[in-house]
């Protein structure tokens with residue numbers, strides 16, 4: 001698929017912008033801070049319902065405006081889809097498909113992008129939450145109904161944590177224990193599905209990851225992925241759950257692991273049974289701490305090079321290559337899902353980070369995708385095969401239309417009122 005037209009209203013530093021795009025590569029060029037990343041961020045948002053730079057939506061709405069509108073005309077074969085998203089400072093965001101209202105979470109079903117950015121280094125070097133997010137975004141793009149499973153899991157997790165906290169504060173009566181059992185059942189049903197989906201995805205990524213890494217690095221460092229499951233007693237170095245200060249002797253983690261370790265951890269045992277057993281083993285500890293200690297929200301995936309964790313062992317260049325290879329592998333999987341065709345590849349400020357050889361190798365690896373959007377402050381950083389179409393960006397304005405832009409695809413004139421409906 002490709003984006004044939006992008007319209008922005010009050011998005012970041014764009015008061016109003018219209019850009020027509022064709023298949024193939026387009027480079028958005030401009031000095032630092034002009035709005036290149038903002039523009040591609042809007043396309044990425046349609047696919048992931050999030051920004052690769054900020055966690056909330058507030059910063060995406062232009063300062064002084066109440067809402068932002070992103071409108072994209074997507075072309076897949078002979079099919080055209082007009083996606084519209086209204087991001088509101090107050091109240092829920094709204095979405096439309098071909099000018100009919102749809103649930104916002106439906107958008108990733110239609111918009112498929114893979115965004116490469118300097119922030120991707122955090123996939124290798126950052127906290128487990130970054131890696132979980134990478135996997136979950138890809139899962140949702142490939143199977144949009146999982147967005148509902150994920151939000152249900154998060155809701156049940158929050159409610160279970162609230163119950164654990166109140167039990168810790170006020171002592172646990174029999175009624176609360178019964179309620180906890182009910183939450184456990186829901187958590188396990190939803191969580192086991194997410195764990196199984198992530199495991200299947202990690203297995204599927206193995207082969208395209210190895211191929212992509214090799215295409216960038218031309219060396220066999222044996223990149224691989226190894227799931228780290230909290231339900232089997234593995235303790236990820238977690239980032240979003242309050243944990244007690246380490247005691248320095250590892251006693252805390254090992255106590256947790258052994259509590260789960262008493263459960264059946266063999267992969268032959270169904271995930272749901274292992275998850276339920278883990279929660280039983282951890283109950284006393286969870287009541288002490290007031291948080292849920294096992295489940296997909298505590299999992300991680302180890303990234304290995306030559307059998308060693310890339311985090312901590314890999315060089316800067318190797319870490320970068322691993323992150324790029326993961327994005328390329330994600331693109332390859334989306335491409336194989338024949339219903340969706342090629343995802344749009346977005347390379348935000350990536351080439352400035354790479355040496356000449358790796359730039360050329362990356363350009364070759366992405367060359368066959370239907371549409372590639374590249375941002376760069378310096379055009380010379382972008383390999384020549386990607387520079388056929390150039391768009392200049394200056395202070396939130398698209399300065400010139402590409403010289404070889406395709407004939408405009410007629411877009412139904414959705415007015416602002418409709419977009420707000």
Ligand SMILES: Nc1ncnc2c1ncn2[C@@H]1O[C@H](COP(=O)(O)OP(=O)(O)OP(=O)(O)O)[C@@H](O)[C@H]1O
Pocket residue numbers: 011012013030031032033034035036037038039058059060061062063349375376377
């Ligand atoms: N919500 C907002 N309202 C108004 N302006 C904003 C908003 N969010 C960001 N900006 C402005 O957008 C500009 C940054 O744009 P962007 O990150 O796209 O830059 P860029 O062209 O990619 O630059 P670089 O080459 O440095 O990466 C900054 O001037 C910032 O102040």
